[in-house]
Amino acid sequence: MSSANPDPDFAVRLRKAGLRPTRQRVALARVLFEGDHRHVTAESLHAEAKATKISVSLATVYNALNQFRDAGLLREVVVAPGRSYFDTNTGHHHHFFVETDNELHDFPSDAVTVEGVPAPPEGTKVSRVDVIVRVRR
Amino acid sequence: MSSANPDPDFAVRLRKAGLRPTRQRVALARVLFEGDHRHVTAESLHAEAKATKISVSLATVYNALNQFRDAGLLREVVVAPGRSYFDTNTGHHHHFFVETDNELHDFPSDAVTVEGVPAPPEGTKVSRVDVIVRVRR
DNA sequence: TGCATTTCTTAGAATTATTCTAAACTGCTT
DNA sequence: AAGCAGTTTAGAATAATTCTAAGAAATGCA
Numbered sequence: 001m002s003s004a005n006p007d008p009d010f011a012v013r014l015r016k017a018g019l020r021p022t023r024q025r026v027a028l029a030r031v032l033f034e035g036d037h038r039h040v041t042a043e044s045l046h047a048e049a050k051a052t053k054i055s056v057s058l059a060t061v062y063n064a065l066n067q068f069r070d071a072g073l074l075r076e077v078v079v080a081p082g083r084s085y086f087d088t089n090t091g092h093h094h095h096f097f098v099e100t101d102n103e104l105h106d107f108p109s110d111a112v113t114v115e116g117v118p119a120p121p122e123g124t125k126v127s128r129v130d131v132i133v134r135v136r137r
Numbered sequence: 138m139s140s141a142n143p144d145p146d147f148a149v150r151l152r153k154a155g156l157r158p159t160r161q162r163v164a165l166a167r168v169l170f171e172g173d174h175r176h177v178t179a180e181s182l183h184a185e186a187k188a189t190k191i192s193v194s195l196a197t198v199y200n201a202l203n204q205f206r207d208a209g210l211l212r213e214v215v216v217a218p219g220r221s222y223f224d225t226n227t228g229h230h231h232h233f234f235v236e237t238d239n240e241l242h243d244f245p246s247d248a249v250t251v252e253g254v255p256a257p258p259e260g261t262k263v264s265r266v267d268v269i270v271r272v273r274r
Numbered sequence: 275t276g277c278a279t280t281t282c283t284t285a286g287a288a289t290t291a292t293t294c295t296a297a298a299c300t301g302c303t304t
Numbered sequence: 305a306a307g308c309a310g311t312t313t314a315g316a317a318t319a320a321t322t323c324t325a326a327g328a329a330a331t332g333c334a
Contacts, residue, residue: 020330022282042321057284062321076218082291082320084218096257099264111253117231117270118244124235124272131268133254135261157301159311179292194313199292219291219320276334283328294317301310 017071027054028064032074037089039077039104040065045086079104079132094131101137154208164191165201169211174226176214176241177202182223216241216269231268238274 010029011021019025031048032040040048042061049056056064065086068074074086079097085104092109112131120126147166148158156162168185169177177185179199186193193201202223205211214222216234222241229246249268257263 020281022330024283059285059322060283063283066322078215078218081213081215081221082219084320094254096261098258098261100261105258107255111255113250113252114268115250115252116248117268118248120233120270120272121235121242124233124237124274126270126272127236128271129268130271131251131254131266133257133263134265134267135257136264137261157310159301161312196293196314197312200312221291277332278334279330279332281328281330284324284326286324288321288323290319290321292317292319295313295315297313299310299312301308303308304306 013073017068017073019067019071023054024049024056024060025064025067027052028056028061029068029073032068032088037087037106039085039087041083041085077104077130094133096133096135099134099136150210154205154210156204156208160191161186161193161197162201162204164189164193165198166205166210169205169225174224174243176222176224178220178222214241214267231270233270233272236271236273244270 010026010033013033014021014025014029028045028049031045031052032038042058042065045065046056046058046061049061065074065084069076069086072090074088075090077085077087077095079085079095080099080102083102087104087106089106093106094109094112096105096107097103098105109131114129114131117129147163147170150170151158151162151166165182165186168182168189169175179195179202182202183193183195183198186198202211202221206213206223209227211223211225212227214224214232216222216232217239220239224241224243226243230243231246231249233242233244234240235242246268251266251268254266
């Protein structure tokens with residue numbers, strides 16, 4: 001047992017998502033999905049990745065984030081102009097956004113109810129409802 | 138009555154907001170606030186403004202939008218990465234965002250209730266709750 | 275296993291959105 | 305009318321992201 005094979009989980013996970021498990025994708029997946037849920041930007045993930053043995057170019061980080069998002073492994077959260085956050089928590093939940101220090105926190109949507117939303121525009125279908133609670137210190 | 142004086146309303150409005158009513162600010166204010174509520178981006182407003190007699194530089198459009206927002210005349214809505222929308226409706230309301238064609242529609246918040254939001258993070262205070270209903274065609 | 279095919283990765287250029295800079299200009303007060 | 309502070313402007317600068325072309329690396333198959 002033990003640390004015989006290093007990361008079959010991530011490789012499998014990527015393959016299931018239709019992505020070839022390349023070194024850099026697996027390395028990024030490990031950084032992203034190993035521990036608790038987290039929020040990253042391309043820059044922040046790139047910085048972390050550089051600390052890894054496998055170095056990854058910024059372009060690849062962007063590619064991977066977009067692919068992971070398209071594959072449903074990540075969720076993109078748009079809260080501040082000019083910066084994209086990616087959330088490893090793809091389940092139903094909403095966000096607190098601390099405007100004073102650009103920090104994002106999840107909260108489960110279980111308890112949250114949004115009522116009274118009118119019918120969507122003609123010919124459209126709801127894909128998701130985002131609730132962003134903006135707070136400041 | 139009639140078209141005797143062209144835009145005292147906008148000048149007054151700007152002055153009340155602590156902004157000097159310059160030609161370009163008044164011209165932009167007219168475009169923004171004359172008719173119904175609307176959503177603009179810096180680019181779209183600039184394009185419209187060029188159609189006016191008073192031509193305005195893009196930098197000024199950015200300046201004005203930011204100042205108008207800071208003065209509470211506009212509200213900034215963040216829905217898509219890499220693009221800022223400004224909403225002339227500063228009252229309580231929420232948005233439909235048509236992802237397939239980057240279109241934004243307001244809906245009043247009167248009827249909408251968001252319940253079950255947990256207490257905000259330690260030491261923070263809620264400044265606003267945004268509900269964004271993402272739809273696609 | 276060995277090679278061909280296809281898909282990735284990468285550095286750097288290119289693009290897009292936005293802000294900055296320094297000089298010219300304008301609205302307001304006197 | 306003159307002066308000054310606040311504005312506008314063109315173009316440079318910055319920041320975030322995407323594109324490009326060429327070299328790797330993963331996969332499929334003989």
